Amino acid sequence: xxxxxxxxxxxxxxxxxxxxxxxxxxxxxxxxxxxxxxxxxxxxxxxxxxxxxxxxxxxxxxxxxxxxxxxxxxxxxxxxxxxxxxxxxxxxx
Numbered sequence: 455x456x457x458x459x460x461x462x463x464x465x466x467x468x469x470x471x472x473x474x475x476x477x478x479x480x481x482x483x484x485x486x487x488x489x490x491x492x493x494x495x496x497x498x499x500x501x502x503x504x505x506x507x508x509x510x511x512x513x514x515x516x517x518x519x520x521x522x523x524x525x526x527x528x529x530x531x532x533x534x535x536x537x538x539x540x541x542x543x544x545x546x547x
Contacts, residue, residue: 455516457483463514464507465493466500472518480518 463529467473467480470493474484484490495505497517509517 455479468497486497
């Protein structure tokens with residue numbers, strides 16, 4: 455997702471420090487803006503109801519779960535779709 459899209463919407467992440475140092479789209483948006491003010495909060499803020507996600511019902515909320523351990527667990531337990539290669543098949547000469 456482009457940084458421009460992130461900057462126009464409400465952003466929730468799992469860990470602000472982690473996501474802003476790994477060349478993710480959120481990190482690129484942070485570099486472009488020079489701050490993390492475009493990130494409204496974290497998943498724990500949402501779970502503990504420490505923030506209101508939307509001021510208006512038509513606002514878009516984007517959750518960026520970079521580094522969220524549950525994703526690793528799901529992959530390790532073969533939950534989801536197995537992808538053999540993100541690059542595709544190549545002929546080796």
